[in-house]
Amino acid sequence: MKTTWALGGTFAGVSGAEMVAEFERNGASGLVLALERYGVDFTTLSALLGVFLLLGLTHRWGQVFPRWAPPLTGRRVPRWLPLVPAWLGALTLGPYGVAATLLYLLPSAAGLTDLPDKEPLAGWAGWTVAACGIGAFAVYGTALGVAAWSYQRRTRPVCLS
Template identity: 85%
Template structure:
């Protein structure tokens, strides 16, 4: 949606000029307006960081720093470093997306509540824009949870205890 606007296109009947004008009416700074003109805002930059986090959780460079990270190249990534933001994101964005879809999008879609009526974002156009944003939060939150769970299982420490045949108990390897 934001890429379409950044390229000067129209999404859900809303043009990039209309979204920038809406930001301007709401008192956005010159920096925000410039970034928005190129399709970059807080949510877009956060999404890019989120994609980077997802890639790190699913690729080998998420466990060992790659060559393109010169000061840390070859060192193990501390397990908590990707897991803390991943679980925080999964536990906040996933439920937010699911609850918002059920509480905000579904009632409007089935005619129980009115469609949005907020400046440029009104009617089915506003609903579609909201659905894309809310849906993205839900899908990303769930994907983040799955990737975090997988990473956590793949990187868990291995037990150093081995069974000792001599005393029938456990002996710790040193």
Template identity: 60%
Template sequence: MTDVVRMTSMSWRERRQAWPRWVGYATLGWALTYSGFGLGCVLSGTPLFYRGDDPGPVELGWLIVGLGALAALAVLTRARALLWVACALSTVCAFGLLMDVITLMFNQEADSAAGFLKNALGGVGAGLLAATARAGDARPATGARPAPSPASRDVHLAAYAGTAAFVPYAAMKVTWAVGGTFAGVSGEEMLAKSEENGASGLWLTLASWGLDATALLAALGVFLLFGLIRPWGQVFPRWTLVLGGRRVPRWLPLAPALIGAATLAPYGVLGIGYCALATVGAVRVRPGDFPSSADALLVSWIGLGAFAVYGVALTVAARSYWLRTRPA
């Protein structure tokens, strides 16, 4: 009996526990799909990479074709180092996924459908490639998950730092949402600029109620962060009614955590590096929508600083959750 036939006769739980046996096939299928997607975009003249709002050269799509081919080669040769290289490159290709999801939530459309697919497939590929690289070391799981437990003190401190980093960011956003002025820009001016930039009705409705959408997302991010470090992130608490007392599926907090960490941590860390260079005069920040470069730099420090600290904290918390909830 072949592996494929065995898989079809297994229950969902048995298939999940037997992931080291089938993940290679799934990764190979993804690699061929990703490579074909990139080739189709190149031949149709569809750009996949953007710099701000400006599309990059269509020829950059060959990078996706090459990445898919590299991943397929890594799977077929079972070269672990090559799998991790392909995983890292796939993560880079998925860099804008979180921003795409946020845009889709509030604008009901993606800036670029092809770009969104490139990012989404890149994120899926990163997970599959990492799993394939680890499959050789995987031990048969009994299915038993450890008892709910909190994260270590150090992880808690990281979570507190990530939460504190969002306080200035949320204060800035709420100031604009309630009509106040910050960095030389009033709430009315910020709302008008949002309308000019094509903000959705949902975004504008929240703003009319004095609520900023990104501040709400920051609150959800903090909720996710504490769910990763506290026992209630492993077992649904009583206030969830029907779900109370049941185990939280590991993927439920880990999926958004990994996407957020892979996006916010590098974006924030590189961003504050740029802000540091601008602060010492090595580079110049363009004013953009703000009255002066100094105002733009202040806002950049607040926003990028929050993303950097929170992104690192989310990475630490996600790793802790992964290890604490790993089946025996």
């Protein structure tokens, strides 16, 4: 969605320029507006960090610092370093995404509640944009929980006694 907007396209009938204009109307700073024009905002940066965390939980460099991380190259990654943000993310984002799907998306889709009415994200366009974000939270939170559980099991200390 953000990439489509950054490349000048429209998503759910909403253009990137309309989103930038909405940010501007809401009083966003010059830096935020400049980044938003390229499809980069807080959520995009958070998603990139989240992907990095998921990769670290599932790859060897998440257990031993790789050569591209001097001066830590070759040292073990402290077990808590990826697990704390992973479990915090899993325990907040996953339930949020699932609850928002059940309480906001499904009732709106079934016609039980009204669709968003604030432009530029009014009607089904707003619902679609919300569904992408909420769905991403549900999927990412679940994936983070599975990856954290796996990492925790693979890195648990071995009792020698």
